[in-house]
Amino acid sequence: MYSIGNQSLVFIALTLAFLGLILVYQASYQALKVLPDLTPVGPVFIGTMVRVFGPTVVALMLATRVGAGIAAETGSMTVTDQIEAMKVTNADPVEYLVVPRFIASIIMMIVLWVFGVLVAVAAGTLIGTLRFGIQLRTFLSLSGTTMSDVWVALFKCVIFGAAIPILAADSGFKATGGSEGVGWATTKAVVHSLFTVILLDFLISSIAYRFGW
């Protein structure tokens, strides 16, 4: 768990900071064109960050960072027959390798979501106040965020956090044929988990919308 979180921290901070910067930049720029009023930028940005971009982008990054890592590790264990060796000694590779990563991934997903949103909001606030001169108090407002945003986001985090290690470990276990096989497995893990995150995100968002959450 420590390794899943720690490795990803700098990575998530970097990508989410740039995401926060760009979202506020674009929102302010577009708002200036349509309505010359920048007061809704902050609340709308924070609300969207919590509900939409936070879980999605953090999950995409986690899929890239951790999914690839899990696939690379289980993949190289598979091609070097270590998985077979485990089965021989009666240690269930799924229980031993996947279950701990599964639980760690769900917890880390939630933690990193909070962390990612905070970093993005901090970066967004920076550009919003300094570049576009929005009042700090106007910008940092939770009026655009509801409790249902938080619940939907939390639900997404749990689902994404669960999906990534399963897909990654599955690709890893199916690796065959030396270093090339491990490369393939890692590639597959990244593509599958990125796509699955986007697909699940769409499904959850649509259902949430229909029920008016």
Next chain:
Amino acid sequence: MSKPVETDSFLGNFGRTFITAFQTVGAMTLLQLRIFRSLLAIKNFDYDESVTQLFKIGVRSLPVVIATAAFVGALMVVASGNFVRATGATTLIGWAAGTAVFSEVGPILIGLMFSGRVGANNTAELGTMVVTNQIDALRVLGINPIGYLIVPRFMAMIVMLFFLTAIGDLFALTGGAITCRAVLGIDMRIYWQGILDSNLLSEFIMGLVKAIFFGGAIAIVSCHWGLQVTGGARGVGRAVNDSVVTSAIAIFMVNFFITVLWT
């Protein structure tokens, strides 16, 4: 040579991360220069290998890019749906989804997907060639690996990501249109009209410019990690991992700077 002091402190870790980051960026800049030098030697341009790469990259990534793009467009429509419901301004849906898809979310997500599919694969392929001495085999045959292997990949990735982003944008809008009707219950015509009325040409072109730079960045990052693989199967796996992570960081950073410079 004195052995560097190993510390496990937070600050030690932090410092090491920075040193490694700078070394990586330095090595990638060098690789970039070598690619440009090879590009200048146009007479050595390998036409066959370039066509093979274009074809391979295109075929490998087209389905996944289309599927991703469609769902990304759909996602953007659902996300804007909440605000549309709050304000009742249904005409804004086309503008919101179109702007998001063309200028930011489309290029970024297609880029991430491309890096996962093509960049990762490229790292794995080059890495395997390194571990099995195939790169050295090229050198002893008097063939420059940069000119023969890297330059065609670099060019092919830029060209392909450009076209994939253009195609992906269309599928994203279509995905958005269907979602507009199916999930939001808003007539598709309102959505399409909204897109046409908001004159998004500048956003569309900016997205394509981003694709060119993303393609170049993914190519350099994935080739860099592939060429410096050490240590067998485990090394290849780790290199692929580093490759996709670095590509993602590069995409978000490059994206920010292009938007700021463009607007």
Next chain:
Amino acid sequence: MIEYVNVTKQFGPLTVLDGINLTIKDGEITYVIGSSGTGKSVLVKHAVGLLRPDAGRILIDNIDTTDFNERQWNQIRMRYALVFQHPTLFDSMSLVDNVALPIRKHQKVSKPAAKKSAMEYLERVGMTTKADLMPSDVGPGERKRVSIARALTLSPDCAILDEPTTGLDVVASKNIDEMISELSKSLGKTVIVVSHDLRSIFGVADRIVFLYKGKIRLDGSPSAFRASDDPVVRQFVSGEASGPMET
């Protein structure tokens, strides 16, 4: 002609080559022998610039290569063709495409012409019937023959073969031995062979260089080698487990 002048190479704390002085003459078949891990492969990789010496110089045809860049080395590599111990065919290409690649790159000919020419090289090593197979579809001995054919497309003055018969059965290694003889006797090429396969050495080699612990222990004709009373050389020839030799 390749001259090693006081060449030293270290990998970390390990000194692999320790002040090697050696001149390889044109037109001869030179065998570099010694037990595994004594730096034979490292020695020949220096001759084509894949490795650079930590100290000492390497002269090729009386030209000092110390400050050579990759492009200058590429010129040398066209004349001194190295074949690796593990056949390094490009696994995404068929056998004939592997052989055709250097022809296409260096002779600036069209792809069909390069393929045609490649078939001639494959014929020399008796691999024409399997030309369209992928490297993973053929055995290690066949892969080795194809990589030798690929190196010969450069029309080198000198062929450097790293362990060409290791891991092959008796018939396959006999074939390779005959090829080596033919390269030297009828084509007049210089051949350097890295080997620990004693069966091949006598009868084929003009000269034997015996490496032991990073130094040249013996340098002479096969008969001088056989007649040596150096206990280390004696033990290597007889292949006994006990003796003065440290492995």
